[in-house]
Amino acid sequence: MIQRGSWVRRRSYGQDLLFYVEEVRADGRVLLSGVEYRVTADADYADLVEQRAEAVRGTRRRETQRLEEKIEELKRRHSKTGITHGESFPKNVRILHLDGDPEYLHICQKYYRELGLEVYGEAIEERKQPIEVLRCLRQYRPEILVVTGHDSLPRGNENLMQEDSYRSSRYFAETVRRARATQPDMDRLVIIAGACQSYYELLMESGANFASSPGRVLIHAMDPVILCAEIAYTPLQQRIDVEEAVALTFSGSQGIGGYDTMGKYRRGYPSGRRKIRSWGA
Numbered sequence: 001m002i003q004r005g006s007w008v009r010r011r012s013y014g015q016d017l018l019f020y021v022e023e024v025r026a027d028g029r030v031l032l033s034g035v036e037y038r039v040t041a042d043a044d045y046a047d048l049v050e051q052r053a054e055a056v057r058g059t060r061r062r063e064t065q066r067l068e069e070k071i072e073e074l075k076r077r078h079s080k081t082g083i084t085h086g087e088s089f090p091k092n093v094r095i096l097h098l099d100g101d102p103e104y105l106h107i108c109q110k111y112y113r114e115l116g117l118e119v120y121g122e123a124i125e126e127r128k129q130p131i132e133v134l135r136c137l138r139q140y141r142p143e144i145l146v147v148t149g150h151d152s153l154p155r156g157n158e159n160l161m162q163e164d165s166y167r168s169s170r171y172f173a174e175t176v177r178r179a180r181a182t183q184p185d186m187d188r189l190v191i192i193a194g195a196c197q198s199y200y201e202l203l204m205e206s207g208a209n210f211a212s213s214p215g216r217v218l219i220h221a222m223d224p225v226i227l228c229a230e231i232a233y234t235p236l237q238q239r240i241d242v243e244e245a246v247a248l249t250f251s252g253s254q255g256i257g258g259y260d261t262m263g264k265y266r267r268g269y270p271s272g273r274r275k276i277r278s279w280g281a
Contacts, residue, residue, distance in 0.1 A: 007051040008032065010043055017218075018051065018059050033101065033150060036063050037218040039196035040150040040167060067222060070250070071114055074226065077248075078115075078233040081265055091266040092118040093232040096142035097224070098133065098175070100126040100149020100168070100195075104221045111222060115229050126150065126167075130174040137182055143264055144190045144231055146224045147175045147208075151195035153216055160216060161201070169199035173206040180207030187262045190231055192224050200257060209261045210245075215254030223249040223256055234263025 002008060003024055009015035019032035019041065030048060032041045051059075095117055099105035102123035112119040120140045124132050126149040137145070151168040153160070163170045176193050183189035186209055193203045194212035196219050203211035210227055212219045230245045240261050249256050 002030070002045065002048055002050050007035075007053075007056045008048040009051060010041075011047050011049055012043075015049060018056065021048075034196065034218070035060070036220065037196050038101070038104065038148060038150055038221055039218050040152050067111065070222065070226070071111055074115060074229050074248070078229060081233040081235065089268050089271040091268060093144060093264045094140065094142045095119040095144045095146065095228050095232070096136055096140045097121040097146040098124050098129055098136060098148070099146075100124065100129070104148075107221060108225050111225050112228065115225070117228060117232055119228075126171045129171055130178055133175045133178050134182065137179060142189070144192070144228055145179055146228065147172050147179075147191065147193040148195050148224055151198045153197040160199075163199055163202055166197070166199050168195065169202055172198060173202045176203060176206040176208050186259065190261055190264070192227050195219065204257070204259070208258075210256060210258035212251070212257075213255050214257045217251060217254045219255040220250035223251050226250075227256070227258075231261065231264055233265050235265045235267075236263060238263045 002021060004021055006021040008019050008021060009017065017037065018035040020035060021030055022033050023031040024045065028045045030043050030045055032043055095112065097105065097108060097119055099121065105121050105123045109119055109121050122136060129147060149168060151166055153166055157165050159165050172193050176191055179189065179191060191208045192210045193208040194200065196213065197216045198212045200211050200214045226249050227245060230240060230248060234240050240263055242258050242260060246253050246256050246258065
């Protein structure tokens with residue numbers, strides 16, 4: 001029997017994505033959260049096919065392998081920047097990741113740390129992110145802000161330029177506006193915003209450096225982490241190649257877009273007798 005916590009796929013979509021059941025409502029509608037992608041959905045109970053535990057484990061095993069391969073690719077890409085020479089040392093780049101999904105936040109934090117990135121994370125429901133963002137900015141003083149969670153655009157909805165058409169885009173946009181008002185310089189505070197099928201144009205106009213989703217497609221949970229690594233390990237005063245950065249993500253240019261943005265990797269010299277900590281750490 002399908003209930004909260006079950007793993008399911010949808011018949012009407014050819015069982016393409018694996019979902020976790022968040023809620024089974026009295027009217028027969030079921031609220032779903034994506035496993036590999038940052039999407040939420042409603043479905044009829046009768047449209048769902050429950051997945052056996054071994055099938056779920058197989059799917060998650062393949063996904064983990066794909067993530068590990070991407071992390072190794074990023075490590076190789078940034079290895080020259082991340083290695084210090086002689087008496088030089090790097091300044092840590094502070095990343096704040098606000099996520100509407102606690103499980104995705106936990107997964108992302110693991111991979112940030114594997115990439116050697118300094119990250120602070122808070123799991124905050126999408127609709128509450130505009131309320132909490134200023135507190136978070138004061139508390140963590142980030143150089144890169146990630147605003148994400150779950151979003152979706154109902155199937156068959158043709159009004160793509162109306163924020164009411166999207167589940168969470170209005171909350172992401174307001175969060176970005178409030179954050180950008182505290183720091184108008186887009187190179188001092190870099191903002192990455194959005195989730196699956198988010199209202200890309202609205203998020204960019206609100207002040208994001210990078211946002212989803214130009215093609216209203218599903219984006220991978222790890223896409224913000226990939227962009228953060230590219231920003232953090234691109235040397236100071238060097239412009240990030242937007243096309244190249246977007247191509248590194250799982251979603252590509254249909255899933256992520258952005259503006260020209262300067263890198264944040266800063267090198268110091270000499271290191272001194274004691275290990276130097278970053279300012280404000």
